[in-house]
Amino acid sequence: MINVCFAGVTGWTAPPIVAAIDRADDLTLTAGVSRSAAGQSLAEAAGSKSAGRVYGSVAEALAAAPVDVLVDYTSAAAVKDNVWTAVRAGVNVVVGSSGLTADDYAELDRLAREHSVGVIAAGNFSVMATVLRRAAAMAAEHLDHWEIIDYAGVTKPDVPSGTARELAETLATVRTPEPAVPLGELHGPVEARGAEVAGSRIHSVRLPSFVVSTEIVFGGPGERLVMRHDPGTDPSPYVAGTMLAVRHAGEETGVRRGLDSLLFRS
Secondary structure: OEEEEEEOOOOOOHHHHHHHHHHOOOEEEEEEEOOOOOOOEHHHHHOOOOOOEEEOOHHHHHHHOOOOEEEEOOOOOOHHHHHHHHHHOOOEEEEOOOOOOHHHHHHHHHHHHHOOOEEEEOOOOOHHHHHHHHHHHHHHOOOOEEEEEEEEOOOOOOOOOHHHHHHHHHHHOOOOOOOOOOHHHOOOOHHHHOEEEOOEEEEEEEOOOOOEEEEEEEEEOOEEEEEEEOOOOOOHHHHHHHHHHHHHHHHOOEEEEOOHHHHOOO
């Protein structure tokens, strides 16, 4: 049985994942973390069938309940402290929150190896989003020019999203795109050309009605290839990937980025 603590247990993403954990024969939700619901039972705060409770911090939850895997769906402001606390306690981690940089992940990988724990982090735990990243990496092997458009709602302050950042970092392992117009040749604000992340230019849009949509546009002479992932308005796309990560988080020591390592094993 894998004991799970869910950080962000009262958040938007939590309900279908909590329900899936409750239904699983090999998983049990032993604790939750939420400052607003601290002291409540998991049944009261999250509608779980578990007898566990909700705590105000990850440190309190790990001290009070048996935990094998911490699932973090909190915020860019909270994720680093939560994850580092769990790793130092010898707990495997599934990171669904955005906000960690490439340098953060390098530091986290060293820390995880020191404590012999596994971390699976994905900017997006949707299986379809993972397939998009895989397909984009295949296209980048043959195409020279691309840019990424990152769409999210007005309540997401971090830019770019973890999904778009992870896509750019994946493409960087394939090749660096050739700039269509060098920044030094631009007329007007350079910021209008977006931010450079791992060699790719990303344009972040924050408007009502979006969740986290990711689009990559490949351009060539006389033709264009567009790949886009659009999730709906509920968190159900992230359940299958999160559950897969929880079950496999402890299999390898160190940080693994994205679901690719689980979906496309070779």
